[in-house]
Amino acid sequence: MKTLVLGGTREAREFAAIASGERGFEIVSSLAGRVREPVLPEGEVRVGGFGGVDGLREWLADNGIEAVIDATHPFAGGITAHAAAAAADLELPLLHLRRPGWHERAGDDWHRVADLATAAKSLAGLGDRTLLTIGRQGVAAFSANPGWFLIRAIDPPEGALPAAYELLLARGPFSVTDETALLTAHRIDVLVTKDSGGALTEAKLHAARALHLPVVMIDRPPLPPGARTVETVAAAWDWLRARG
Numbered sequence: 438m439k440t441l442v443l444g445g446t447r448e449a450r451e452f453a454a455i456a457s458g459e460r461g462f463e464i465v466s467s468l469a470g471r472v473r474e475p476v477l478p479e480g481e482v483r484v485g486g487f488g489g490v491d492g493l494r495e496w497l498a499d500n501g502i503e504a505v506i507d508a509t510h511p512f513a514g515g516i517t518a519h520a521a522a523a524a525a526d527l528e529l530p531l532l533h534l535r536r537p538g539w540h541e542r543a544g545d546d547w548h549r550v551a552d553l554a555t556a557a558k559s560l561a562g563l564g565d566r567t568l569l570t571i572g573r574q575g576v577a578a579f580s581a582n583p584g585w586f587l588i589r590a591i592d593p594p595e596g597a598l599p600a601a602y603e604l605l606l607a608r609g610p611f612s613v614t615d616e617t618a619l620l621t622a623h624r625i626d627v628l629v630t631k632d633s634g635g636a637l638t639e640a641k642l643h644a645a646r647a648l649h650l651p652v653v654m655i656d657r658p659p660l661p662p663g664a665r666t667v668e669t670v671a672a673a674w675d676w677l678r679a680r681g
């Protein structure tokens with residue numbers, strides 16, 4: 438069973454590691470090619486965009502793909518929508534693998550917002566010094582904000598930047614001790630993050646709780662209507678095996 442795994446996440450790499458060696462299953466992992474030094478999945482990998490829904494549909498047909506697993510990041514809404522449209526056109530089985538989001542706990546002061554623009558607006562009154570951990574894309578939404586930003590991302594951000602900022606290029610996982618030290622050393626008042634979920638980048642939330650800092654939490658974009666979704670790599674593998 439030849440399967441395309443849309444990746445760029447730890448879950449996609451874990452899935453490829455499990456499924457690639459299995460008899461009867463051929464896995465092709467796909468990366469967007471945005472990160473300069475990506476961590477590559479095991480097995481066959483292709484890199485780069487497909488060229489929209491039409492390009493993806495053509496690629497799926499040309500390569501004899503029989504199933505698609507969308508294991509992209511919860512905020513990669515574009516490729517997820519393309520996968521849904523192309524798979525529907527070709528009547529291919531499609532599964533979305535999405536790690537669970539984060540949940541507020543006792544002691545948290547979270548401000549859930551729908552998108553980046555609302556996150557930027559919500560900073561007024563929450564503090565002057567912000568740790569912005571929303572990745573490389575979307576920082577421009579904060580470019581008109583007053584105050585100071587510590588911008589942490591794997592690669593340098595794109596587009597307009599706030600007037601006052603420091604850039605910290607770093608890739609998780611981060612420990613709670615290090616996150617607490619970072620927030621303290623930069624006298625951070627408020628943390629802005631996306632509800633990416635997962636353990637790799639969760640430590641900042643524990644640190645913010647311990648320091649009683651507010652967190653602006655940007656909600657995930659919705660999945661396509663009727664999307665079939667699982668939360669774990671094991672469940673995705675069960676789904677594929679049932680089709681093999």
Ligand code: NAP
Binds near residue numbers: 487490508510513
């Ligand atoms: P996006 O907005 O949904 O996608 C934009 C375009 O990038 C897509 O239309 C597609 O180009 C191409 N693309 C995206 N993922 C691809 C994949 N796995 N293989 C081939 N092409 C892909 O996605 P994004 O938010 O820019 O994220 C890009 C990649 O980074 C995703 O694979 C995602 O898993 C990973 N990632 C994203 C985030 C995040 O916060 N957004 C965080 C960590 C990792 P074409 O239209 O030309 O096909």
